[in-house]
Every structure is written in structure tokens, then in C-alpha cells.
Amino acid sequence: MSRGNHRFVVLAVAMVGLVAVGYLAYTGFRLPSAPTLPPAPAAGAGKEVARPAPPGAFPMAVETARVQASELAVDATAVGSLRSNESVVLRPEIAGRIASINFKDGVAVSKGALLVALDNATQAAELDQAKAALALAQANQQRTQDLFAKKFVSGQALDNTQAALKVQEAALALAQARLDKTRIRAPFSGVLGIRNVSVGDYVKEGQELINIEDIGTLKVDFRLPESYLAQLSPGQPLEVSSDALPGQVFAAVLEAINPLVEASGRAISLRAQLSNSERKLRPGMFVRVRLIFDRRDKVLLIPEQALVPDSKAPYVYRVVDGQAQRVPIKTGLRRNAQVEVVEGLSAGDEIVTAGQLKLRDGAPVRSLGAGAPAAAPASDGKAAAAAGSGK
Known part of the structure; x- marks a missing residue:
């Protein structure tokens, strides 16, 4: 046998040996599969095995309420x-020094009551001066009128004295108005606020003194x-x-x-x-x-949670002889967790308010709160027109 053939035979034998060792190692270390155990005998052998009850065999526990006819206010x-x-902040029309404050903060006052008085010495003197000038003008006018009656003076002289009298009357009214502006009175009856000034303060025109409400x-x-x-x-x-x-x-x-x-x-x-x-x-x-x-009187109201939305029309489950009956309804106004029922129910009907999502038409139910009245509608709900289906 040539040397090349001998080498080929040795390599072939070695390869076969490696394959055999690998196979033995694989089969020797592989975990044995768990034996299949025979099924355990059922309890009470020889007897009929009980089957689970079909769905709906036992009544489902639900919460219910009665449809009530109540008064409903359409509001917003x-x-x-x-x-x-009436509200105003009192301010002086003239500048001056405060001579007196005749009120307490936060008290009620009547219309015309004197609240603040400014120093009015100058205005009082001007008023006395105007009064004296008016008295002189009245005397001159009376004297000129007597002379005119005796034809001692012309009509122009009489006109001059009458004009002078009117000027002095206007001057007196002006002096009186200036004096009155030193007295700040309540323009209407009300309650005073809190003052921002004190006696002796010099206030400017338009400065805030006190508010009255x-x-x-x-x-x-x-x-x-x-x-x-x-x-x-x-x-x-x-x-x-x-x-x-x-x-x-x-x-x-x-x-x-x-x-x-x-x-x-x-x-x-x-x-x-x-x-x-x-x-x-x-x-x-x-x-x-x-x-x-x-x-509106005798409006049918149900709790909002009893309503089940649907693409065609909302519906509720009405309890009739222990069974849930699906009833499509038409709704109206909503009032703070209450819904008006326009069509589909009558006053006194018992409806499911909780647990209806697992119900189907004709399913037996057991009421946990049969006959419980629906909550009264809140009086301050928002006006939300929900006429029609589902609104």
C-alpha cells in the first residue's frame, strides 16, 4: 500500500471515531424525558361528573334606581x-388745609352729612366782602330809581345801577360757592370706607379723601x-x-x-x-x-351613569320581572349628573345604574338597591341642550 493511501485510511478511521464518540456523548448526557403518567381517576368514580353552569344561569348583582318625575328649570x-x-371717591375741588373730619371709618352716613371741612377763613372773608358790595349796589339802585321817577337822572344811569346790582349778586353767589367747596358732604346715603388723610393735612385739588358706597x-x-x-x-x-x-x-x-x-x-x-x-x-x-x-313640571329624570351610549341611540336596562330589558331612549337636557328622558321610560320604572356593561337583553339580575330613588337634580347645573340621541 502506498504511503498516500495509508494516510487517507488513517484519516478516515479517525473521522469515524470522532463521530462515534460525539454520538455516544450526546446520547449519554441527554436528560431522559418525563414519563407520561396515566390520568388521575376522577373523584367519585362511577358517578356523573358535574359540568359548569352555562352563562346567565345565576342572576347578576346590579344597582338600580327608580325613574322620577320632577320639576326641571331651564337655565344658564x-x-x-x-x-x-352707587360708588364714589370724595375729592376736594379746591386746595386747602383740613380743619375737621366729622366721621369714623366704616360707618353709615346719610345724604348731605358733613364729612370733611377745609379751613375757610379766606372764603368767609370774600363772602362778607361780596355781601357788603351787594348791599351798596342795592342802595344805589334804589336811590337812582327814585331820582329817575322824579326825572332827575337819565334812563342810562338807572340801567347802570341795575347792571351793577346784578354784578354784585353774581359776586355774592361766587363767594358763597367758594365757601361751600370747603365743606365736603355725602352725595348719597351709604357706608364710608377708610380715610387717607388726617386733620391738619394740606390737600390738593382732586386728592383722594374717602370712598362712600x-x-x-x-x-x-x-x-x-x-x-x-x-x-x-x-x-x-x-x-x-x-x-x-x-x-x-x-x-x-x-x-x-x-x-x-x-x-x-x-x-x-x-x-x-x-x-x-x-x-x-x-x-x-x-x-x-x-x-x-x-x-317645567313632571320631567322624567334618571342618573347619568345609567345611560349606555350607542351609535344609533342611547339605551338603558330596565328591570322587569327580574330580567334586564334593553330600552332605547331619547334624552333631553342634562343637569349635574341627571338626564332628562323624553321617550322610552315612564315614571316609577326601575333601571340599572351600575353593572349594566356586563348585561345583555333578557339576562337575569338581582338588584342590590331596588327602588332606590334617583338623586334630585341640582339647581345650579349648566344649561346644556342634549336633545336627540346621545347628547
Whole structure:
């Protein structure tokens, strides 16, 4: 055998040996598969095995409520601010030194009450001078008139004395007006604020002294979208409430409608009048306004959570003889978690309010709260027309 053939045989034998060793190693170290165990005998062999109950065999627990016929107000809500019926900051028309202050801060005053007096020595002297000049002019006029009657003076002389008399009368009125400007009085009955000056201060023309507010009647300023314009008219009733006085509602009346609609927000500015005889409210307060357009009786209302939306029409599940009955309905207005039912239900019907998402038409149900009345509609909900299906 040649040397080349001998080398080929050795390599072939070596390759066969390596393959054999690898196969033995693979089969020797491979984990044995788990033996297949026979199925365990069922409990109670020889007896019929119980099968699970089909779906719907047991009543599903749900919460329910009764459809109620209640009064529903068609209204709109907004936020507004309170303003004084009359409000002014008193300022002197002339400069001068304060001689006296005749009020206490925060007290009620009547119209015409003297509040601040300026030093009026100069004005009083001017008034006395004007009075003396007027007396002289009156005497001259009377004397000239007597002489004119005796034809001792001309008619021009009489005219001159009459003109001089009128000039002195005007001078007296001017001096009296200057003196009156040193006395600052209340222009109307109201409540004073907090003064910013003291006795002895020299004040300039137009300097702020004290504010006075008529708060016996308040104005309510608020705005509504222009879509309400056709429903607005002066004299409509309003309800006003404040977060500072929880639980209290104050009656007001719509007083004025601004003829100009704001172009920026497409809103209408409105003003109402509110009686504040007990002075519980103050100007500048934030308030919530409810404008009532109409009140409707015997409106069917259901809780909003009972409504199941659908592409065709919303529906609810009505409980009839222990079974859930799917009932399409037509809705109307919404009021703070309450929905008006226009068609589909009657007063006293029992409807599912919780658990209806797992129900189907005809499924047996067990009520956890059968006959529970629906929550009363809130009186301050927003007017949101939801007529038709699903709105």
C-alpha cells in the first residue's frame, strides 16, 4: 500500500471515531424525558361528573334606581362680580388745609352729612366782602330809581345801577360757592370706607379723601354667550350665590342688557340688581349667577351613569320581572349628573345604574338597591341642550 493511501485510511478511521464518540456523548448526557403518567381517576368514580353552569344561569348583582318625575328649570349659569349701587371717591375741588373730619371709618352716613371741612377763613372773608358790595349796589339802585321817577337822572344811569346790582349778586353767589367747596358732604346715603388723610393735612385739588358706597342695593355684572340673546329680557329672575356664604341663595332681577356683543369673546354683558338690606354681600365679591328661563313640571329624570351610549341611540336596562330589558331612549337636557328622558321610560320604572356593561337583553339580575330613588337634580347645573340621541 502506498504511503498516500495509508494516510487517507488513517484519516478516515479517525473521522469515524470522532463521530462515534460525539454520538455516544450526546446520547449519554441527554436528560431522559418525563414519563407520561396515566390520568388521575376522577373523584367519585362511577358517578356523573358535574359540568359548569352555562352563562346567565345565576342572576347578576346590579344597582338600580327608580325613574322620577320632577320639576326641571331651564337655565344658564355664569360667574360675575358685585358692584355698589352707587360708588364714589370724595375729592376736594379746591386746595386747602383740613380743619375737621366729622366721621369714623366704616360707618353709615346719610345724604348731605358733613364729612370733611377745609379751613375757610379766606372764603368767609370774600363772602362778607361780596355781601357788603351787594348791599351798596342795592342802595344805589334804589336811590337812582327814585331820582329817575322824579326825572332827575337819565334812563342810562338807572340801567347802570341795575347792571351793577346784578354784578354784585353774581359776586355774592361766587363767594358763597367758594365757601361751600370747603365743606365736603355725602352725595348719597351709604357706608364710608377708610380715610387717607388726617386733620391738619394740606390737600390738593382732586386728592383722594374717602370712598362712600351704597351697598343697600348691589349690581351683579356677568356675561353669557351670544347664543342666549334671544332668551334674554329685562325683569327675568336670577339666583346669586357666593362661595363666602355657602348654602345661601339671593334673589336678583335682570336689569340691563348691553346692546353691544363683545367681538373678542362673542359674549353679552348683563347687569342685574340685588337687594342687600342685611349687608351680607359686599362689592367686589365673586358670585355665581343662575339665570332661569323656564320651569317645567313632571320631567322624567334618571342618573347619568345609567345611560349606555350607542351609535344609533342611547339605551338603558330596565328591570322587569327580574330580567334586564334593553330600552332605547331619547334624552333631553342634562343637569349635574341627571338626564332628562323624553321617550322610552315612564315614571316609577326601575333601571340599572351600575353593572349594566356586563348585561345583555333578557339576562337575569338581582338588584342590590331596588327602588332606590334617583338623586334630585341640582339647581345650579349648566344649561346644556342634549336633545336627540346621545347628547
